[in-house]
Amino acid sequence: MLHRDRTEKSRLTVFHLVQPVEGGVARVVTDLVRAQIRAGVRPVVACPPGGPLAAEAAAAGATVRPWTAERSPGPSLAREVLTASRLIQDARPHVVHAHSAKAGLAGRLAVRGRVPTVFQPHAWSFDAVQGREARLALGWERYGTRWSTRTLCVSDSERRAGEAAGIRARWTVIRNGIDLARFPDDAEGRRRTEARTVLAAGTGAPPPGGTGAPLVVCVGRLCRQKGQDVLLAAWPAVARAVPGARLALVGDGPDAASLGAAAPPGVLLAGPRDDVRPWLYAADAVVLPSRWEGMALAPLEAMACGRPVVLTDVSGARESLPPGEEDHLVVPPEDPAALAAALVRLLLDDRLRTRAARRAAAHVRASFDVRRTAGAVLGLYQELLSTHRPLTRKRTQR
Template identity: 60%
Template sequence: MPTHSRAAQPTTVLHLVQPVDGGVARVVTDLVRAQTAQGIRAVVGCPPGGTLGDAARSAGAEVFTWRAGRAPGPGLPAELAGARGLLRRIRPDLLHAHSAKAGLAGRLAARGTPPTVFQPHAWSFDAVGGTTAALALRWERYAARWADRVLCVSEAERRAGESEGITARWTVIRNGVDLDHFRPGAPDPAQDRAESRAALPLPPTFPADGPLAVCVGRICAQKGQDILLRAWPEVLAAVPAARLALVGDGPDAERLRRTAPARVHFAGAAADIRPWLRAADLVVLPSRWEGMALAPLEAMACGRPVLVSDVSGARESLPSGQGRLCLVPPEDPTALAEALGRLLAEPRLLAELGEQARQHARTDFDVRRTTDAVTGLYHELLGRPRPLNQERISR
C-alpha cells in the first residue's frame, strides 16, 4: 500500500476559539474562508452555540466541539483536556489560538508543538481587575514562551503588551472587513439612510426626521453601552430630536433596558447589521477596551462616520485628521455626550466625515489584505514558501 508523506498533505491549521459570537467569530470566519480558498485545511475547535460553528462550516472549515467558558475557573482542567484531545485527533501543522481562554488552554496543551500563533483580540488583563488581572498578566508574561508569534491587531495592542512586560515575538496585522459586503446601499447617502430606515423596526415614537446614532456590539461591560446611556440625556438636551439604537444582545441587555432613558431603542441581535449601519447618521462605540474593533471598520466601509473611545486600535482605525472630532476618552460620559451632541447637530460635517471614512476603509481595511498576511505568517513559521500574491504586515 503506497504511503504519503506528511508534507504531501494540505497544511492543516487548527483555530481554537472560545467566543462564538461577535468580532472574534467574524475574524475567524474570514480567515477560514480565505484559507480554504488557498488550499489550507482549516479546522475550528469551539464551544457549541452562537454563530461561529455554522459560519465556519459554511466558509469551508471542519468544526469540532471544544467546551469552554469565557472566564477562568474550575472548568479549566476539562477545557485543557479537550484542547489536548483536539490536538491529538487533528494533528495540525499549526495551532492558531484566539482570545484569552483559547490562548490559555491551547498554549498549555501544545507547549509550542505544533508551532503556535496566539491572537489575544484585546488583552485579558484589561478585561478584569484586582487579583484576577494580576494573575492574567503573570500568565501572559509566562506563556509568551509557548507562542511562536503573538499576533496583535493593532500597534497599540502590541505596545500595551510590551509595556506590561510581555516579551514575545510580535506580529501586527490589522483587522479588515469584506468590502464587497460592507458598502453603501445606494450612491447617495441621504437616499441610503432613508431606504434603510424605512426597512427597519424603528419605534413609532421616534421623531421622523431626527438624527440617528447607532451602537453595534455585544451588550456587555467591554463595549460600554452603559456609558453611552449615561451620556444620552445630555445629548437629548443639545439635540432634542436625536435617536439612539443599540444593536446586539448580551449579558447586560436586560439590566440596561430597564433603566434606559428616552429615545433609546434596543434592537436585539441582527443577522445582518448592514441596514442599521446604513440607517445611521453616526455610529458610536464607547468601548472600555479593544484590540481593534470591527464595528467601526464596517461602519466606515458603509460610508458612515464613527465616534469611538480612545482605546487600543481606535486611533489606527480612523482617517487621518478625524481624531480631534471622533475620539473621546474612555469611561467619560460627559465627553461622550459633548462629542455626540456636536456631531449630531452638524449633518454636513457628518456627510463629509462619512465620505472620508468610506475612502479610508476601502484603502486601508480590505480583509483580503488581512487574511493574506496571516497566511503568509503561517508559511513563515512553517518554513514553507510564501505565495507570491501575499503581503505581510509585521513587526
C-alpha cells in the same frame, strides 16, 4: 481513497481554537476560514457548540470540532486543556492559531511549543478584570508567551499595551479587515431613507422617532467591555442639545436587562440582529464607547458604509480612523460628558458629518480589506513553518 487521504493530510492544516462564538472574534475566524479555503488550506475550527461560529465556519468550509469551554478560567480548565490537546493531536495541524484569552490559555498549555503556535488576544485579558484577577491574567500572559511562536496583534496600540505590561513576546501586527463587498459605500446617504423604511416596515424594529429623526446607532455585545452604560449616561445631554435625537443599541449580551432598565427616553434596545447593515445605513452616526479593544470591527463596517463614527480612545481606535479625524471623533473612555459633546457636534454639523463620512469610507476601502488581512496571516503561517524550532526543551540522550 488512500490517495485522497494522503492528499488531504499533505495540505497545510491550520487549527483554530476559539472560545467566543459570537461577535468580532467569531467574524474574524469565519473570514479567515473563507480565505484559507480559497487558498487551498485545510482549516479546522474547535469551538463551543451552539453559537453562530460553529455553523458559519462549517458553511465556509472548515472542519468543525466541539470544544466546550467557559469564558473565564476555573475548575473546568484541566478538562478544557485535555480536550484541546486531543483535538489538536487528532487534527495533526501544521499551525495552531489560538484566538482570545481562554483559547490562548488552554491552547498553549496543550501544545507548549511543539507545533508553531499563533496567539491572537483580540484585546488583552487583564484589561477585562480588576484586582487579583487582573494580576493573575497578566502573570499568565507574561509566562505563557514562552509557548507563543508569535503573538498576533490587530493594532500597533494593542502591541504597545502588551509591551507596556511587560509581555516579552515575538510580535506581529496585522490589522483587522472586513469584507468590503458586504458594506457598499453610502457616504452620500442615498440608502439612509431606504434603510429606515425597511426597518419601520417590520423586518426589524423601527428606529425610535420614525424615519426622519436624528439617529445614533451602537452595534456590539451588551457587556461592560463595550461601554453602553457610559453611552446611556451621556444620552440625556445629547437629547437636550439635539431635539428629537434617538439612540439604538443593536446586540445582545449579559447586560441587556440592566441596560434596558437604565435606558432613558428615546433609547431603543433593538436586540441581536443577524444582519446589522440596515441599522448602519439608517444611522446618522455610529458610536462605540468601549472600555478596551484590540481593533473593533463594528466601526470599520460603519465607516465602509459611509457613516461617521465616535470612538473611545482604546487600542485600535485611532488606527481605525482617517488621519486628522482623531481630535473630534475620539474621546476618553468612561467620560459621558466628552462622549455627549462629540456626538452633539457631529449631529449638529452637517458639513462635518458629511466630510467625516466620505473620508471614513475612502480610508476603510484603502486600508482594511479582509483579503489583505487574510493574505498577511497566511504569510505569517508560512514564515513560522520555515523557521520553527520546538520551544520545549528536549531530553538529553544518554
